[in-house]
Amino acid sequence: xxxxxxxxxxxxxxLSIVIISTLLIGIIALSIFxxxxxxxxxxNMTKHAHEISTIVSPLLQKKLTSEDIKSILxxxxxxxxxxxxxxxxxxxxxxxxxxxxxxxxxxxxxSVKETYNLLIKNGLKGIVDSDELLNPYYEEEMxxxxxxxxxxxxxxxxxxxLHSSIADLxxxxxxxxxxxxxxxxxxxxxxGFMSYYFSKSISRPxxxxxSSALEMARGNYGIKTGIYSQDEVGELASTFDLMSLxxxxxxxxxTEEKTKLSNIIIxxxxxxxxxxxxxxxxxxxxxxxxxxxxxxxxxxxxxxxILRALDLENFIKYSMTNNIKxxxxxxxxxxxxxxxxxxxSIDSDKVIGMVILIQDISEKEALEQMRKxxxxxxxxxxRTPLTIMKGNLESIVDCMIPPSNIPEICVTLLKETxxxxxxxxxxxxxxxxxxxxxQANFDKVDINSFIKDMAxxxxxxxxxxxxxxxxxxxxxxxxxxxxxxxxxQLFLIFLDNAIKFSAFNSKIKIKSTLDNNSILLLIxxxxxxxxxxxxxxxxxxxxxxxxxxxxxxxxxxxxxxxxKKLIELLQGxxxxxxxxxxxxxxxxxxxxxxx
Numbered sequence: 001x002x003x004x005x006x007x008x009x010x011x012x013x014x015l016s017i018v019i020i021s022t023l024l025i026g027i028i029a030l031s032i033f034x035x036x037x038x039x040x041x042x043x044n045m046t047k048h049a050h051e052i053s054t055i056v057s058p059l060l061q062k063k064l065t066s067e068d069i070k071s072i073l074x075x076x077x078x079x080x081x082x083x084x085x086x087x088x089x090x091x092x093x094x095x096x097x098x099x100x101x102x103x104x105x106x107x108x109x110x111s112v113k114e115t116y117n118l119l120i121k122n123g124l125k126g127i128v129d130s131d132e133l134l135n136p137y138y139e140e141e142m143x144x145x146x147x148x149x150x151x152x153x154x155x156x157x158x159x160x161x162l163h164s165s166i167a168d169l170x171x172x173x174x175x176x177x178x179x180x181x182x183x184x185x186x187x188x189x190x191x192g193f194m195s196y197y198f199s200k201s202i203s204r205p206x207x208x209x210x211s212s213a214l215e216m217a218r219g220n221y222g223i224k225t226g227i228y229s230q231d232e233v234g235e236l237a238s239t240f241d242l243m244s245l246x247x248x249x250x251x252x253x254x255t256e257e258k259t260k261l262s263n264i265i266i267x268x269x270x271x272x273x274x275x276x277x278x279x280x281x282x283x284x285x286x287x288x289x290x291x292x293x294x295x296x297x298x299x300x301x302x303x304x305x306i307l308r309a310l311d312l313e314n315f316i317k318y319s320m321t322n323n324i325k326x327x328x329x330x331x332x333x334x335x336x337x338x339x340x341x342x343x344x345s346i347d348s349d350k351v352i353g354m355v356i357l358i359q360d361i362s363e364k365e366a367l368e369q370m371r372k373x374x375x376x377x378x379x380x381x382x383r384t385p386l387t388i389m390k391g392n393l394e395s396i397v398d399c400m401i402p403p404s405n406i407p408e409i410c411v412t413l414l415k416e417t418x419x420x421x422x423x424x425x426x427x428x429x430x431x432x433x434x435x436x437x438x439q440a441n442f443d444k445v446d447i448n449s450f451i452k453d454m455a456x457x458x459x460x461x462x463x464x465x466x467x468x469x470x471x472x473x474x475x476x477x478x479x480x481x482x483x484x485x486x487x488x489q490l491f492l493i494f495l496d497n498a499i500k501f502s503a504f505n506s507k508i509k510i511k512s513t514l515d516n517n518s519i520l521l522l523i524x525x526x527x528x529x530x531x532x533x534x535x536x537x538x539x540x541x542x543x544x545x546x547x548x549x550x551x552x553x554x555x556x557x558x559x560x561x562x563x564k565k566l567i568e569l570l571q572g573x574x575x576x577x578x579x580x581x582x583x584x585x586x587x588x589x590x591x592x593x594x595x
Contacts, residue, residue, distance in 0.1 A: 006206060010199035011192065018191040019184070026180040033176055037169055041143060042130050048082070049128075049147035049162040056086055056160065057149050083138065083163035086149070087120055111136045116161060119146035123159030126150070132166060141166055205233045209240055221248035271358030274344075279304055279316065282353065291337060291358050312339060319343055320351045329361065336362045385416035427558065433565035440483040440569045444593060447480050447512055447519055448473045454491050455510070458499060465504045472511040477519055481593045482570050490566040493559045494523050494574075494586045501527035501584070514592075518572070521588040530578035 113120075115133055122129040123146035135142045142163045149158035205227045215223045223244055227237035265272050271288030275281060281303050292306055307313045310330045319326045319341045326341045340357040392409045395401045401409060432438050455469055462469050480487075498508050502525045511522040567574050571591055578584035 005203075007196070007199045007203040010202060011195045014195035014198065015188065015192050018195070019188060022184050022187055026184065030173070030176060030180065034169075034173055037172060038132075038143070038166075041164065041166070041169065042145070045082075045143060045145045045162055045164055046128060046130070046147070049145040049160050052084060052162060053147045053149045053160045057151060057157070083135075083142070085161040085163070087123070087159040087161065088157065116144065116146075119144060119161065120159050122146060123148045123161075124156055126156050135163060138163070138165075141170070143169075202233065205229065205237060209237055212240065212244070216244060216247070221251050271356075273303065273356040273358065275303070275316070275354045275356065277320070277351070277353060279307065279313070279354075288358055291335070291360055292332070310339075316341055316354055316356075320354055323349070323351050334362075335360055336365050385419050389413055389416050423558075433562065433569065438486075438569065440486055442481050442483055445480040445482045445484055445487065447477055447521070447590070448475065450480075450484070450487065450491075451510055451512060451521075454488065454495060457492070458495055461496070461499050462508070465499065465502065465506075467499060467502055467505070468507045470507060470509040472509060474513050477512060477514055478592045480519060480590050482590055486566055486570055487590075490563055490570065490588075491521075493563045493566075494588070497559060498523055498525040498527065498584070498586075501525065501529075503527065515589065518589045518591055521586075521590065523586040523588075524583065526583040529580045529582050529584055530576070531580045532578075 115136055119129050119131060126148045127146075128148070129146045130144065132141060132143050134140070135144075143166050145160075145162045147160045147162070148156045149160055151157050205225070208225050208227055212223050212225045221244060224241045225237040227234055229237075265283070265285045268285060269287055271291045272283070272285045273281060273288050274283040284303075292303075304313070307316065310332060312328065312330070315326055315328055320343050323343050323345055325343070327338060328341070329336060329338045331337075338359045338361045340359070342355045342357070343351045344353040344355060345351045392401075392413055396406065396409065451471060451473060455471060458469075495508075495510075502508060506526045508526075509522070509524045511524070513520050513522075563574065567588070572589050574586060574588045576584065576586055
């Protein structure tokens with residue numbers, strides 16, 4: 001944990017710099033101090049050594065006696081804390097300080113001679129020299145100055161060795177070193193405290209920035225560091241705050257767009273499947289689940305199995321490999337599905353997945369088939385009367401028909417012309433109803449009076465077939481809210497069919513009654529009826545039940561189709577109940593005026 005702490009790293013770094021700097025300064029100061037005090041002592045001792053060499057020079061020019069030596073010692077003994085040795089030119093000890101109890105000759109003491117041999121040789125060469133050596137005679141470290149002794153001609157006739165203890169200098173050095181150590185220790189504590197405080201002032205905002213970064217990583221965008229210092233760290237914090245705000249705005253926009261896209265995908269009626277390169281599902285919307293499952297649940301969907309079953313897997317791989325779009329239609333669960341394959345690519349080359357748009361085109365295909373059937377039926381319905389008309393006209397032109405039969409042929413031509421006219425009229429009417437160009441003009445309608453009017457309208461038709469029309473009307477019915485003309489057109493379609501398919505001398509019953517919030521009209525006939533398997537097809541254009549029902553009338557097969565559009569326009573509904581050879585009942589519900 002410590003190695004990762006920037007506070008401790010900075011503290012130890014600053015402290016190391018302080019300690020190393022202090023040690024270097026201390027070593028330099030100690031060296032300067034030592035050189036200074038040793039230099040001063042060396043200069044003073046050299047001066048005294050010159051004075052001694054001057055004093056003893058006349059005495060070394062004759063043979064020394066004990067009395068002479070004592071005289072010399074009396075002269076040099078006046079120097080305090082010093083030891084004076086005098087060596088002649090033959091490296092023999094000539095004199096020693098009076099503090100000694102006897103005269104000591106260097107030559108007789110090998111260790112002393114060895115210790116000071118270099119100084120003596122330099123002195124005999126006329127060189128002033130000095131050194132700090134452990135004196136084996138006094139058994140302490142001493143500073144020794146060697147000074148040549150010259151006669152009046154300048155010839156070196158001996159050497160003066162002036163010794164002085166450096167114990168006081170060593171003590172001063174030790175004290176200086178001790179003070180230096182104490183100062184270093186104190187400085188370490190002070191510098192450590194200041195370094196730690198300074199490091200904290202640097203690391204504290206960095207930790208705040210780090211904490212803010214962690215909060216951002218957890219999704220808390222827009223967080224601020226709260227650092228406003230006017231330094232580099234403050235600039236970093238300000239930049240971080242700006243980045244945080246921009247990131248929050250960007251994430252918000254991305255989330256908003258993602259939500260919009262997700263809602264669009266969810267609400268699409270078309271299925272959407274996103275696959276990766278391994279054909280694993282990344283995303284699938286509810287419409288795709290509904291289109292590809294048996295019961296609208298994800299549980300029974302395995303996309304890879306379904307794609308393989310539909311023979312789409314190879315198409316998808318080919319589309320992804322070549323980065324091209326494809327559209328394929330397949331039958332699936334009694335549906336016709338169109339699969340639009342669009343590779344997902346980056347940099348226009350690298351394909352990373354596939355988006356499949358699934359559209360249920362069953363209704364579209366059914367409408368297309370219906371259109372084809374409609375064209376076929378229209379062609380067929382038009383061809384029959386036209387063929388009859390053409391054949392008769394060609395016969396007349398070719399004079400193949402006797403003049404006496406021409407009036408009969410003209411009647412046939414008029415009949416077929418009227419049939420074509422009805423067919424065109426019904427087609428135009430149906431087209432207008434389907435296009436929404438026809439509007440209903442709602443007004444109050446007395447349903448019983450309306451039914452009586454319809455009965456009078458069809459009276460000639462029912463009289464031709466001697467049909468009894470029975471009216472069972474509820475006298476307490478409220479008025480309808482309807483369009484009289486559109487209601488008349490609707491009612492006549494059903495009533496005309498009832499008359500057409502009723503036998504001679506049969507009965508047709510019309511009943512009106514109140515059924516909850518609507519008026520129920522019943523038209524019941526005892527005609528040939530309709531097979532149950534054919535009822536569901538009623539309303540299809542040009543649909544006719546069978547030859548026995550259609551051969552006896554000149555219907556266009558568009559009546560029920562028109563009736564369906566009319567009842568929608570009048571905001572009502574109708575149903576057909578029928579049994580073959582027993583009759584048909586039409587049930588019409590129409591809205592009443594609410595009080």
